[in-house]
Amino acid sequence: MIINTADAEILLSLAKEMASYKYRYIAYPLTLISDSDTIQFFKTSMHAEDYYLVGPNDIDYFKSMPIDSLVNNLKIVMHSGIDTYCDKELDLTAFARQQMESREILENNLNINIMNQKNLEFLASQIKYTGFGETLDGALKEKMEKGEKEFTIPHEAKFDRGTLSSELSFKKSDQSDLYFFNSYKAILEKEGASHAPEQIFYVSKDNTITMKEAFNLLDGRAVNKDLKNKEGEVYNSWISLDFKNPENSGNFKLNHYHQNYGYDLEAALSKHSIKELETPKFKEDLLNSLKKGNLQSVTFVVSGVESKMHVEANPHFKTVNVYDANLQRINHRESREEKKENALDKKESKEQQKDVDGEPEGGGQKEGKKRKVKSQSI
Known part of the structure; x- marks a missing residue:
């Protein structure tokens, strides 16, 4: 359909009015400019087709279309920014199609940009809560914008007992x-x-090992975590690396000590004279720290x-x-002897206090001698 751009607003108003009178189709000339005089309105498609089939050659000169299509195409012209005050011929159908295609491309690009931004934000959050902080956000964005199929980002964290160098791996979906x-x-x-142990830790929704936990595992300690099995059931387990049994992949095997294994951390701690266990808040903090795999400083009280x-x-x-202040391992027997010695000190202190409290005035020495003699006679 060819129209004059200056007629676009008038045609749109006319088409809307005719649509309000329940006219649903139009017939327009193919070789002439369509305007309010040459466009015919009909209530059914059959009437529109009959109009351009009256003469044997009319089908070559007229065509029909739904009135809604005309309204939509004219709206596109009015919102396109084109100058509708000048007299200029315009292929309405082709122009509307081109505008819709351009709009679709823009919307797709916008959707892609929104999707990429959300993907960036999700990955940044995932990196943060895996323990790598927020310092990698810039590198992540730069790598994603390049559009490579796979990429890695390095990270380094220094601890008192060593440096953990990590290489984070990212991959684009095939779909x-x-x-x-x-x-x-x-x-x-x-x-x-002489040797730097290394391990690949896989990131998942439920069973991810954080960066600090990875450090503790590689440093030879165990970590306590709530995990999910293949059936989605949550279970608690201590995990540690088995440095003596590497897998074919190069990773060390993970040892699991499940709840039914019978390890009671609190009971194990209670065998030692640890001051922090006497205060509920300090005790809770100590337990939580050890469950994360940390080597935790505590106060022993002996004699x-x-x-x-x-x-x-x-x-x-x-x-x-147990380790001393210089991080030298104290064997279990020594630790138990300290606990035993401390318990004996407390017992003797209680007995001495009992003797003092139970001693009568003025006759303590005499009664004491009598008890001693009686004891010897037995």
Whole structure:
């Protein structure tokens, strides 16, 4: 349909009015400019077709279309920004199609941009809560904008007992432009160590190992986590790396100590004279720290003397490992002797207090001698 751009507004008003009178189709000339005089309105498609089939050659000169299509095409012209005050011929149907295609491309690009932004935000959040913080956001955005199929981002974290170097791996989906944070490789380097253990930790919705937990695992400690099995059931387990049994993939095997294994961290701690266990808040903090796999500083009290020690969970032997202030391991027997000695001190103190409280005035020595003699006679 060819129209004059200056007639677009008038034609739109006319088409809307005729539609309000329940006219649903139009017939328009193919070789002439369509205007209010040459366009015919009909209530049915049959009447519109009959109009251009009256003469044997009319089909070559007229065509019909739904009135709604005419209204929509004219609206596109009015909202396109084209100058509708000048007399200019315009192929209405072709122009409307081109505008719709351009709009669709823009909307698709907008949707892609929104999707990419949401993907970026999701990955940034995932990186943050896996323990790598927010410093990688810039590198992540730059890598995603390049559109590569796969990419990695390095990260380094320094701890008192070593440096953890990580390489985060990302991959684009085969079905979309979305990227996924699949795994990270962690390497623990310690000064003076001849070997730097490394492990690939896989990132999932429920069973992800955080960066600090990875450090603790590679440093030889166990971590307590709530995990999900293949059936989606939640279970609690201590996990540690089995450095003696590497898998074919190069990863170390993960040892699991489930709830029914019988490791009671609180009971294991109670075998030692740890001051923090006497305060509920400090006790809770200590338990939580050890469950994260940390080597935790504590205060031992032996014979009334306080000393700084360090402890770590040892689910395999259902105990805790104890280290002195210089991080030298104290064997379990020594620790038990300290506990026993401390208990004896408390017992003797109570007995002495009992003797003092039960001693009568003026006759303490005499009664004491009588009890002693009687005891010897037995």
